[in-house]
Amino acid sequence: MTASASELARRLGEHAEAVCREYLCNGHRSGNYWIVGDIRNTRGRSMHVRLRANARGPAGRWVDEATSEFGDLLDVIRENCGLVEFRDIADEARRFLSMPLPPPQHQSQPFGAQCQPAAKRGSPEAARRLFAMSQPIAGTLAERYLAGRGILLSTHERAVRFHPDCYYRNLVTGEMHTLPALIAAVTNLDGQITGLQRTWLDPSGQGKALLADPRRSLGDLLGNPIWLGHQPGAPVPIMAAGEGLETMASLRTVMPALPVAAATSANHLAGLNFPPGCRRLYIAADADAAGRHGIERLSQRAGESGVLALVLRPQLGDFNDDLRHLGPAHLAAWLHDQLVPEDARLFLSAG
Structure with missing residues (x-):
């Protein structure tokens, strides 16, 4: 995790209960933990979020006992706002931290009260958002990557774009950071973006990034x-x-x-x-x-x-x-x- 991500996660942890009430409003407090169904804010008891630091770890860390997933409050914001890019996740975290925080409450809200439904993970909407944030490949690392493979595309090709800071999450460790990426739109026959493919690139220009899985897709493929x-x-x-x-x-x-x-x-x-x-x-x-x-x-x-x-x-x-x-x-x-x-x-x- 980058230094900025670590600092944001720490600050969110200082207000862990308020974060949970905002983004996991279908859960409730039980002792030093916020209990909810999963990171996508469904009703249940599988996921536990630590509200105050103790011998087991810092505040804001969570674990889902049903799936063995774990992470921090930045993951919670990402899933419940339907965000893909770390930049957007960080902006939402900063927005939340600048808001007046409500005092801790000891009674949970009724199920569904003032609660917005979580965005669907890997949805076409997330794909369209990321593609809109990308830029044409001319003069970018993406154009250099393709040229290095002998590929020359017309400037009129609209399906391929470049993002200089595309969010990447290590699925084993949970760590996240940003890397440049080639972004390719997946579309239906009407031209509507239904998904996309991300190819993370080595910032030095030497092909794909040195990752276990430098290429991932999302959306309706x-x-x-x-x-x-x-x-x-x-x-x-x-x-x-x-x-x-x-x-x-x-x-x-x-x-x-x-x-x-x-x-x-x-x-x-x-x-x-x-x-x-x-x-x-x-x-x-x-x-x-x-x-x-x-x-x-x-x-x-x-x-x-x-x-x-x-x-x-x-x-x-x-x-x-x-x-x-x-x-x-x-x-x-x-x-x-x-x-x-x-x-x-x-x-x-x-x-």
Whole structure:
């Protein structure tokens, strides 16, 4: 946890009962603890928040005996305000600490009294909030990261953005800090953001951040991909789809006129929603056997919908490997014989 986070958590702990009455209002005080169902403010007795420091630890620390989750009051604010970024969490904590604090009360409020429902964890609303706080990638570490992988995207691509201080939580230790991140919007066919994918980056510019899981997604993902080159509501007679953002952005680099969709996982690829007017679908494969189910299921669904599905196969591990190690000209030549001739003339000549 950063120094600023530690200080905010300590200050919130000094007013732990007031914090609980504000953000965990469906609970009640019992001795030195605030008792509530869970961190999302449901009714129950599983979660205990320590109200005053004692030999067991500082004030404000909590544990959920049902799930073994634990944390501090910053986590409580994050969950109950539906926040994603540490900056927003800190702002809300500072706002609360600047308010006149009510005197301690020894009688709990009636269930639901003056209590706002908790925001849904990992919701599309949280995704839209984070995407709105991000910025275009031009001149940023995100553009440098993509260029380092041989990927060149048009400035008109709206799905990919950059956030310089994206909140990251270690799921094992509970520690949190901020890192720069590539932000990719997951949208439905109407162009509405339903989720997003975060790729945390090494601040030095050397690829992804050195984290156990430098890439995470949130929101409503099933059926909805990261679209590159798709205008919401417009017919898409020919398109390509695959799992990874870098894989699909690599195809887009050599075929910039071809709309592509990155489904983020094999399961989500299998459930991809077809855009209106789609008649031919190229599915980008890779050397990972785990993705075969997604390809097979998507091909089956395409056939049932009257869409011709054709599989594109890389020479190396995936199409980004081909782009980086063999070059765009070699990748274009390799794709030429896998495309329908009229598509090869249309999309490869445009590249």
